[in-house]
Amino acid sequence: MKHLLAAEGLDRDTVTDLLDTADELKHTLLGREVRKLPTLRGRTVITVFYENSTRTRVSFELAGKWMSADVINVSAGGSSVGKGESLRDTALTLTAAGADCVIIRHPASGAAHRLAHWLADTPAAVVNAGDGMHEHPTQALLDAATMREKLGSLDGRRIGIVGDVLHSRVARSNVHLLTCLGAEVAIVAPPTLLPSGIGTWPVTVSHEIDAELPSLDAVMMLRVQAERMHGGFFPSAREYAIGYGLSEARAALLPEHAVILHPGPMLRGMEIASRVADAPNALVTDQVANGVHVRMAVLYHLLASEGAESA
Amino acid sequence: MPETVLLKGVRRYGEGEPVDVLAAEGVIAEIAQGITPPEGADVIDAEGHVLLPGFVDLHTHLREPGREDTETVATGSAAAALGGYTAVFAMANTDPVADTAVVVEHVRRAGEAAGLVDVHPVGAVTVGLKGEKLAELGTMAESAARVRMFSDDGLCVHDPLIMRRALEYSRALGAVIAQHAEEPRLTVGAQAHEGTQAARLGLAGWPASAEESIVARDCILAAHAAARLHICHVSASGTVDVLRWAKQRGTQVSAEVTPHHLLLTHDRLDTYDPVNKVNPPLRTGADAKTLREALAEGVVDCVATDHAPHAEQDKDCEWQAARPGMLGLQTALSIVAETMVRPGLLTWRDVARVMSERPAEIARLADQGRPIAEGEPATLTLVDPDARWTVRGAEFASIAANTPYEGMELPARVTATLLRGRVIARDGRIR
Structure with a gap:
């Protein structure tokens, strides 16, 4: 693996390897006074964020620092159109300056793929930290790590993804990763928030959340972005909350062992009721904690494991 | 001499x-x-x-005035001549827009100065391509450029009342309105054909219905106005059904298909390389097949290149930042040979029809698309x-060098x- 651009195309062995590494790293660091491994000493990791995201950027930064990499954060405003340096030039500049790994968050779908294309002749690795509406592979990995921790193997498990699948890179990455791990994915959304090509995805699609909840082992509530609320995708925030929000009454329809995930930031009272978000089976903070370990595992596999350069 | x-x-x-x-x-x-x-x-x-009659391209972007760093009337004329073209229609979406006699006459004169192919400027339908107010169609028609085709190509004349008036008004000028059929409310931020690939790649969808609905509307308006309508770059199979229906009921409508919509599909989008970005977008294999059959049948009248030069920095970037369009003049004949002649859908006699005779008729060029006779x-x-x-x-x-066929034999x-x-x-x- 030279880059991590998408969850699509990852095979089960690779994913399992990454998740196992994340587990090992988590246990290695557990109870340590100084959370620092020497693994990536002398390696330079640069995060380039063209969108604001405290959560993901901090997570990657910690992942690098806990493995002793030099981590530099570049926050770039806006897209490349008419706003100064092109993405290509930025990428070439950063690698020329010595980046071993470029972690990119960008509003354009495919930006990480383009970056990898431009850097093909360099040894630098590219990690996709979210590209437009396309993918967010490390989010799917941390979701899988979190569910695996509570549920054990995901093989044969039924996982619900509820909400704005059309615009969600989290949903796309999760569909690929979860099906790769043998889980069934149940999508629940209003028809306006489903991509028109979803019929070819390896998922079931429903508009009735109440009918799905009793059979789920986990449910993932997607964030409803403000611009969608005013984009005519549904009549009102209230109607969305009534139709698709995870209320307390709805959460009670889940089997007892089932867990609740949310990629954050949450809109309490919109897609998830406040008490549900704070319930013991809601794993939102576990997701954040596991995020660092999963990203450490990704950096380890790209930069430190044997054959990282040649694979 | x-x-x-x-x-x-x-x-x-x-x-x-x-x-x-x-x-x-x-x-x-x-x-x-x-x-x-x-x-x-x-x-x-x-x-x-x-031996064929010289080709006529109803749809070319020569970028002059405004983007002479990507193409000029002279370099575009050379590309046309090398591609077998003897007449090209230069679209109006230049900077400044070709919405006045001054600009269309400039393009016409630049074509004469280049001295290779006949360069016919297309006039804008509306001032500044804004879709709000008719440009001075009559003045452009009467100018030295003798404009007979009007189009806001790149943008759709989306307001039905403006489109109705343009169609009606054009009747007195013996002109044809060439429509870029794209309902803008259905394509806000659109990046790729709305379907499996756009869904997978996370690209905002450009639904076929945004084309089909405008073509249906405009066929009805053209029939009502008894005017001539030409549909640019048909890309969706549903549009072919609409055209067949309109032609059966006697509407004066003609249509073109581009070489890239005959050959390429949205399967090419996997790499996110914007060389494949074009408007209307590359669609499905089924669409391409229907378009090839429609061209053979005559429901789609002709081939037009939509030759669209773009600078490297406007193409070698993120997909959604890239400009849509691809070069076409020097590859059109070969793509038609590949997609239409080799599979037996068209003979060379038919190629003369779709690349020369029909486009000359649609544009009412008296001395192009003529029989090969003494x-x-x-x-x-x-x-x-x-x-x-x-x-x-x-x-x-x-x-510019933005060809999607790079390296293809x-x-x-x-x-x-x-x-x-x-x-x-x-x-x-x-x-």
Whole structure:
């Protein structure tokens, strides 16, 4: 693996390897006074964020620092159109300056793929930290790590993804990763928030959340972005909350062992009721904690494991 | 000095026995076997080559004025001549927009100065392509540029009342309105054909219905106005159904398809390389198949390139930041050969129809798309049907190099182009 651009195309062995590494790293660091491994000493990791995201950027930064990499954060405003340096030039500049790994968050779908294309002749690795509406592979990995921790193997498990699948890179990455791990994915959304090509995805699609909840082992509530609320995708925030929000009454329809995930930031009272978000089976903070370990595992596999350069 | 050119051993429309064709004083002087070359004649040995009337492109972006860093009327004319074209229509979405007599006359004069192919400026339908107010169509029609085709191409004349008025008004000018059919409310932020690939790649969808609904509306408006309507770059199979229906009920509607919509599909989008980004977008294999059949059947009248040069920095970037469009003039014939002639959907005689005769009729060009017969203008394109060649964008006459066919091996090649008896391109070189 030279880059991590998408969850699509990852095979089960690779994913399992990454998740196992994340587990090992988590246990290695557990109870340590100084959370620092020497693994990536002398390696330079640069995060380039063209969108604001405290959560993901901090997570990657910690992942690098806990493995002793030099981590530099570049926050770039806006897209490349008419706003100064092109993405290509930025990428070439950063690698020329010595980046071993470029972690990119960008509003354009495919930006990480383009970056990898431009850097093909360099040894630098590219990690996709979210590209437009396309993918967010490390989010799917941390979701899988979190569910695996509570549920054990995901093989044969039924996982619900509820909400704005059309615009969600989290949903796309999760569909690929979860099906790769043998889980069934149940999508629940209003028809306006489903991509028109979803019929070819390896998922079931429903508009009735109440009918799905009793059979789920986990449910993932997607964030409803403000611009969608005013984009005519549904009549009102209230109607969305009534139709698709995870209320307390709805959460009670889940089997007892089932867990609740949310990629954050949450809109309490919109897609998830406040008490549900704070319930013991809601794993939102576990997701954040596991995020660092999963990203450490990704950096380890790209930069430190044997054959990282040649694979 | 008028040239005398003798084409040896050509097959007219790819049919019948090889003959010699003598062009003198701008016309076809003689067609016979074994013509003795007159003194000083330029003899082109074209044994087995196919002779066609010069191609007419109803849809070309020559980028002048405004983006001369990507194409000029002169470089675009050269690309056209090398691609077998003898007349091109230069779209109005320049900077400034070709919405006044001054701009269209500039383009016309630049075409004459380049001296290769006939460059016909297309006038904008609305001022500044804004879709709000009719441009001075009459003044442009009466100007030295003699504009007979109007289009806001790149943008749709989306307001039904403006479109109705444009259609009605154009009747008095003997002009045709060429519509870029794209309902803008259905394509806000659109990046790719709305379907499986856009869903997978996370690209905002450009639904076929945004094209089909405008074509249906405009066919109805054109029938009501008894006006002539031309549909640019048909991309969706549903549009073909609408066109068939409109033609059956006698609507004066014609339509073009681009070479890229005949050959390429959204399957190419996996790499996010914006060289494949075009508007309307590449659609499904089923759409491409329907378009090929519609062109063979005549429901879609002709091939037009939508030749769209773009600077490297506007293409070698993120997908959604990239400009839509691709080069087409120097590959059109080969793509038509690949998609239509080789599978037996069109004969070379039919190629003459879809690349020369029908576009000339739609644009009402009296001296293009003429029969290959004695006394007719010697405006001709010579094609080696057995040639194979590899596309190299950097070798094209265009300043820009944004071809989606880079590295592809294609069949058939234009070996000579004649405009009114003068050789304007030969063996890949401008004359």
